[in-house]
Amino acid sequence: DTEVTQTPKHLVMGMTNKKSLKCEQHMGHRAMYWYKQKAKKPPELMFVYSYEKLSINESVPSRFSPECPNSSLLNLHLHALQPEDSALYLCASSQAPGGVGDTQYFGPGTRLTVL
Amino acid sequence: GQQLNQSPQSMFIQEGEDVSMNCTSSSIFNTWLWYKQEPGEGPVLLIALYKAGELTSNGRLTAQFGITRKDSFLNISASIPSDVGIYFCAGQPPTGANSKLTFGKGITLSVRP
Numbered sequence: 001d002t003e004v005t006q007t008p009k010h011l012v013m014g015m016t017n018k019k020s021l022k023c024e025q026h027m028g029h030r031a032m033y034w035y036k037q038k039a040k041k042p043p044e045l046m047f048v049y050s051y052e053k054l055s056i057n058e059s060v061p062s063r064f065s066p067e068c069p070n071s072s073l074l075n076l077h078l079h080a081l082q083p084e085d086s087a088l089y090l091c092a093s094s095q096a097p098g099g100v101g102d103t104q105y106f107g108p109g110t111r112l113t114v115l
Numbered sequence: 116g117q118q119l120n121q122s123p124q125s126m127f128i129q130e131g132e133d134v135s136m137n138c139t140s141s142s143i144f145n146t147w148l149w150y151k152q153e154p155g156e157g158p159v160l161l162i163a164l165y166k167a168g169e170l171t172s173n174g175r176l177t178a179q180f181g182i183t184r185k186d187s188f189l190n191i192s193a194s195i196p197s198d199v200g201i202y203f204c205a206g207q208p209p210t211g212a213n214s215k216l217t218f219g220k221g222i223t224l225s226v227r228p
Contacts, residue, residue: 041221042221045215090157103146103148103163
């Protein structure tokens with residue numbers, strides 16, 4: 001089973017709202033990732049959690065706040081977003097961050113629209 | 116930083132034809148991954164390559180890890196309409212706790228029935 005699940009599938013929010021994106025994997029992977037993807041562009045890395053600790057923050061604005069409650073779950077808390085933050089947000093997981101043969105599996109994404 | 120070159124941006128083929136896509140880099144990678152993405156969905160892993168020279172098949176798909184570790188190709192044989200999508204190559208640089216996946220810009224494949 002190589003499934004990563006994400007909820008919600010779609011989200012529309014105003015610039016003053018607070019919302020959260022959720023990601024779950026049950027593959028025993030110890031690395032989890034958040035990516036942002038604009039239309040017809042490759043995914044852009046935002047955050048990496050390695051063994052439940054934040055290991056990489058790609059200079060993401062503080063209006064995006066990641067959280068890793070346990071090894072299976074990853075959240076992305078959103079607050080005071082801008083319209084340009086509208087994008088597909090992808091979660092991914094891999095067995096061992098940066099390890100030999102490490103392979104990332106992606107979830108289906110959350111389509112976020114900021115009004 | 117490391118970059119992966121994928122071109123052309125778009126490819127148009129007839130159903131039943133074979134198609135080949137390349138991915139090249141000036142840097143070496145330890146792992147090459149090929150993903151397919153359909154509209155509104157996340158990238159789906161097609162083939163993973165872990166050793167230089169490795170040739171791996173998955174149904175009608177075949178991919179190879181270049182011997183120099185700086186390139187990879189993906190072949191799709193006997194294309195069908197459901198092959199339509201964006202194909203991304205991705206490379207994992209030499210190991211390190213903070214090594215990050217590098218993506219190519221993707222190739223949009225269209226298949227004419």
